[in-house]
Amino acid sequence: MTTTDHRRASADDPRVMLDEQVGVFEPIPPYPPRTEREAEFYSVGDGELLINIGPHHPATHGVMRVVMKLNGETIVDLDPVLGYLHRGVEKLCENADFHQTIAYMDPLEYVSSLFCEWPAVMAYEKLLDVEVPRRAEYIRVLTGELNRVSSHLLAMGFHALDLGGLTPILYSFIERDEIVEMLAAITGQRMLFNYFRIGGVNGDLNHEFMSRLGDWMSRATEQVEANVGLLSENEIFVRRNRDIGVMDPETAIKMCWTGPNLRASGVPFDIRRAHPYSVYPELDFDIPTRKEGDSLARYLLRIDEVKQSLRIIDQCLHQMPDGPVLAKLPRLLRPRPGRAFAAVEGPRGEYAIYAVSDGTDQPFRFRIHDPSFLHLQSFGRLVPGKLIADWMTVNASLDPIMGGIDK
Amino acid sequence: MDRAIRQRLEERFGDVLAGPVRQRHDETEIRIGPGDVPDVLRALYDEPTFGFQLLADLAGVDTGDSMEVVYHLWGASSPDWLRVIAVGLDRDAPRVPSIVSLWPGAEWLEREAYDMFGIIFEGNRDLRRIFMPPDYKSFPLRxxxxxxxxxxxxxxxxxxxxxxxxxxxxxxxxxxxxxxxxxxxx
Incomplete structure (x- = not known):
């Protein structure tokens, strides 16, 4: 490869010239620190050691890298390094039309895809002043709550897996697989559903979905209880989680936490009640909270949420009205110039979209807000002073998904 | 749409607002200059008539002529989302005071806005690239x-x-x- 003054041929395609060297950087920066915080973190004191966890560590729930400053086995400080899964989804969406962007939403948080699609379609419906048919809203809530159950079950299984317990994940996957298969019956996909549409959903409920759902609902409560018994009564699991990663309510709000992690610290904030959307005002459910704010509380709170979700699913099935499932809209959408913000309560917290329209068929600005991003930020406050093994516990209990964090 | 919050906002911030209070669906929008951001957000956070204690989102926007920083807030005093837009940042050198002292959790949100738009948040002590590699030169969402x-x-x-x-x-x-x-x- 020839190099001319400051330009250089791309390694992928020699016809393309690059202006700057795009290099591989060292894990521990040789360059002068760029910020105050970086200078503080990378100045290693007496007896301290920097180690690198990830990006391909199995306990990092994706492709996350954490540089950890240790003293013996005690964590002094840590610096998460993101971007290994960055795909530039916001830029892609700004260059796609409104219908296409919904498909880009699915792989963000790949275990709770419907909750990534939901705020996007809600924001577009606000831009377009579209009324969503009531049956479509009920179907959205029904499928969304099923997705929440599957996501929480997975989180509980992986929580045990990260602590070395191999069995609970197998039981979690039995239930999760059943949910995923029934969602596949109406959406056509097992994981990346691409089911919600602007003004409704892609298809009505069908016989296979309803029969699978009825079958599963008849035994869901007992099955979840049985799975939970594996962990909640396990002394090792409980003692490794109790009083680890404690977050107090004031700090949790200041760190912009939302979702189960915030409620496990004792703040009863749930967007389904705080800022109601869809048909949630018509449904009867509780918002469970816990006082302790530790890893165990976050785990137990997810179990309580699964029970509430089952209640909501039951009510949806009884109250579901008849009617159309998709509003009539033109194929090419050109909303009037404007701005819309929509947020939903997902299994990890607030999923939000801020969409700006400039009158063309593409969003002018498309901002994705992801809750895991803000939960991950708090690691530096939760684990210092704990052992390196406790980091796994905290990571599993916060349940971050790197696909959404890195966008 | 919450008419009461509109009146309270106009009474309290009438002199710093850059434009009228706008309302659509369940959103209330105010526009302020970048220099007023810490004072206005502090007042919205602290004063009991507002109590917007939850920062729902922080986003940069490039309008093509200037830069904006958009804050979305939630508070128990209003059923609306409150959108505070800091308008008119210089596109060649966008600068805005940081709100990390109010919400420490805004640190990474501001890092992301810096990474994507090059907006400098004065007072954020960790303003470096977050998604793009450290030797990257451009700002992709501009x-x-x-x-x-x-x-x-x-x-x-x-x-x-x-x-x-x-x-x-x-x-x-x-x-x-x-x-x-x-x-x-x-």
Whole structure:
């Protein structure tokens, strides 16, 4: 490869010239620190050691890298390094039309895809002043709550897996697989559903979905209880989680936490009640909270949420009205110039979209807000002073998904 | 739409608002200058008539003429989302005071806005790249972002007229492609 003054041929395609060297950087920066915080973190004191966890560590729930400053086995400080899964989804969406962007939403948080699609379609419906048919809203809530159950079950299984317990994940996957298969019956996909549409959903409920759902609902409560018994009564699991990663309510709000992690610290904030959307005002459910704010509380709170979700699913099935499932809209959408913000309560917290329209068929600005991003930020406050093994516990209990964090 | 919050906002912040309070669906929007951000957000957070204690989102926006920083807040005093837009940031050197002292959790949100738009948040002590590699030079979500490498051949490149017109002057001719694989203006 020839190099001319400051330009250089791309390694992928020699016809393309690059202006700057795009290099591989060292894990521990040789360059002068760029910020105050970086200078503080990378100045290693007496007896301290920097180690690198990830990006391909199995306990990092994706492709996350954490540089950890240790003293013996005690964590002094840590610096998460993101971007290994960055795909530039916001830029892609700004260059796609409104219908296409919904498909880009699915792989963000790949275990709770419907909750990534939901705020996007809600924001577009606000831009377009579209009324969503009531049956479509009920179907959205029904499928969304099923997705929440599957996501929480997975989180509980992986929580045990990260602590070395191999069995609970197998039981979690039995239930999760059943949910995923029934969602596949109406959406056509097992994981990346691409089911919600602007003004409704892609298809009505069908016989296979309803029969699978009825079958599963008849035994869901007992099955979840049985799975939970594996962990909640396990002394090792409980003692490794109790009083680890404690977050107090004031700090949790200041760190912009939302979702189960915030409620496990004792703040009863749930967007389904705080800022109601869809048909949630018509449904009867509780918002469970816990006082302790530790890893165990976050785990137990997810179990309580699964029970509430089952209640909501039951009510949806009884109250579901008849009617159309998709509003009539033109194929090419050109909303009037404007701005819309929509947020939903997902299994990890607030999923939000801020969409700006400039009158063309593409969003002018498309901002994705992801809750895991803000939960991950708090690691530096939760684990210092704990052992390196406790980091796994905290990571599993916060349940971050790197696909959404890195966008 | 919450009429009461509109009146309270106009009474309290009438002199710093850059434009009228706008309301649509379940959103209330105010626009302020970048210098007023800490004071206005502090007042919205602290004063019991507002009590907007939850920062729901922080986003940068490049309008093509100037930069904006958009804050979304939630408070128990109003059923609406409150959108505070800091308007009129200089596009060549966008600067805005940081709100990390109010919400420490805004640190990474501001890092992301810096990474994507180059907006400098004065007072954020960890303002470095978060998604892009540390030796990366451009700001990808700006409307004048020029794709210097293989990405320039993607179908998305140069779709918006604005992106093409703002390409750097030293861009090699034909580097910006249009949809369909045709080269841009030479």
């Amino acid at each position: 409307k004048d972002f020029y794709l210097p490498d293989d990405a320039a051949r993607s179908p998305g490149a140069g779709v918006r007229a604005m992106e093409a017109t703002h390409a750097p002057r030293n861009a090699p001719p034909g580097a910006i492609r249009r949809v369909g694989g045709q080269a841009g203006p030479r």
